Amino acid sequence: MAITQPEEVVKHALRMHIDISKVIQQFTSETGLEIKLTPITFTNLLETFREIHDSRGKLYTQLKRKYDIALNKLSDTEEKIADVQNEMELKAPELVKSQHEIEDILFELD
Numbered sequence: 001m002a003i004t005q006p007e008e009v010v011k012h013a014l015r016m017h018i019d020i021s022k023v024i025q026q027f028t029s030e031t032g033l034e035i036k037l038t039p040i041t042f043t044n045l046l047e048t049f050r051e052i053h054d055s056r057g058k059l060y061t062q063l064k065r066k067y068d069i070a071l072n073k074l075s076d077t078e079e080k081i082a083d084v085q086n087e088m089e090l091k092a093p094e095l096v097k098s099q100h101e102i103e104d105i106l107f108e109l110d
Helices: 005-031 039-109
Strands: none
Touching: 005 039
């Protein structure tokens, strides 16, 4: 039998309720402060969790976007460096020739 999504939500909500109840009992025994887990308290907790989850999701989306932009810039820079290297390799013989011509001119001047 396949588990449907609503059944999964109910299963997780019940599990969270049990876990929260245990934490509240531990808190009460340690501090003497009593917290009641009412449907409103539980709903507020779920809402707080959703807000934190959403804000973290937005943060991670922003960080991923920045990361992607940085990777694109690195890729573009790598391509530009490769182009400059190719251009330098093509012009190297001309530079060697020009250097020899300059040396010859300097030799003639001496």
